[in-house]
Amino acid sequence: MTARQLANALSTRVNAQLKNVATGKCADLPAFEEGSVDGPVSQYNCRPTTKDNQLWDLEVADPDGGPGGASLFVIRNRKDGLCMDLPRYGSVAAGTKVTEYHCRPAADNQLWWLDPRSGGHWIRNAASDLCMSVVGGSSAGNDARLQVARCGSGTGEQRWSVVSVVKPS
Numbered sequence: 200m201t202a203r204q205l206a207n208a209l210s211t212r213v214n215a216q217l218k219n220v221a222t223g224k225c226a227d228l229p230a231f232e233e234g235s236v237d238g239p240v241s242q243y244n245c246r247p248t249t250k251d252n253q254l255w256d257l258e259v260a261d262p263d264g265g266p267g268g269a270s271l272f273v274i275r276n277r278k279d280g281l282c283m284d285l286p287r288y289g290s291v292a293a294g295t296k297v298t299e300y301h302c303r304p305a306a307d308n309q310l311w312w313l314d315p316r317s318g319g320h321w322i323r324n325a326a327s328d329l330c331m332s333v334v335g336g337s338s339a340g341n342d343a344r345l346q347v348a349r350c351g352s353g354t355g356e357q358r359w360s361v362v363s364v365v366k367p368s
Contacts, residue, residue, distance in 0.1 A: 211270075213256045214277065216245055216362045220319040221337035221355035225362075226283075226345060228252040228299070233279035240283055240297045240345045242333055247364040252278040254364060260304035265312035271325050273302055273309050282309050285347065290327040293352075297331065297345040314350070319358030321350055330357040 217226040219242055227243035228234040231251055246253060254277040261271040274283040276299065284300035285291045285308040303309055310325035322331040329347035333339045333356040350357065 211257060211259055211272075212361050212363055214254050214364045215257060216247060216253050216364060217255060217274070217322070218245055218360045218362050219333055219356060220358035220360060222333055222339055222343075224333075224339075224341065224343075225253045226255065228276065228279070229342070234276060234281055234299045235279075236281065236300055237298050240299060241342050242339065242345065243341045245362075247362075249277070252276060254278070255283075257361070258302075258304070260310060265310075265325060269312040269314070271310040271312050273304050274311060274322075275302055283311070283345075284309050285324060285327070288326070291324075291329070291347065292327075293329055293347060293349050295327075295329075295347050296334075297347065313361075316358055319360050321357050322359050323350065331359065332357045 224242040225245040227241055256275045257272045259270045259272045264271045281299035282302035284298050307326040312323050314321040314323050324347055330350040332348040334344045334346050337354050337356045
């Protein structure tokens, strides 16, 4: 299986945690609550449980629609049903914070693709071609916000692993 085929297979995961390779923390919503429209997405110590809000579904919206045949997908939170989003439509600037919004799979600012990298994947936004990253870099702690940044500009905080949680507690 090629790196592209593997990345496309990962693009269909459900009950998955998005674990940052550099910080070892997972994409998270504040507290144990549901998120809110335009609410923040951050990172926190990984907890593979349905009681928290770190489980995400990667739902393919456009198979082979991204660069090099990459599957374009939305990232839907299992607890609140909202999707990772960037403000407005179209391209955004580096440093823009990731939020949540009602899922609109045709909305270009909600479409992402996996770009295989050594030791993980870049999660790239289809509209801006920027990579999901952690504010504060590889030393960022709990509750550090997620943002998009120029791909390759960090020291590892742009690499993510998609971890399936088989039987969440």
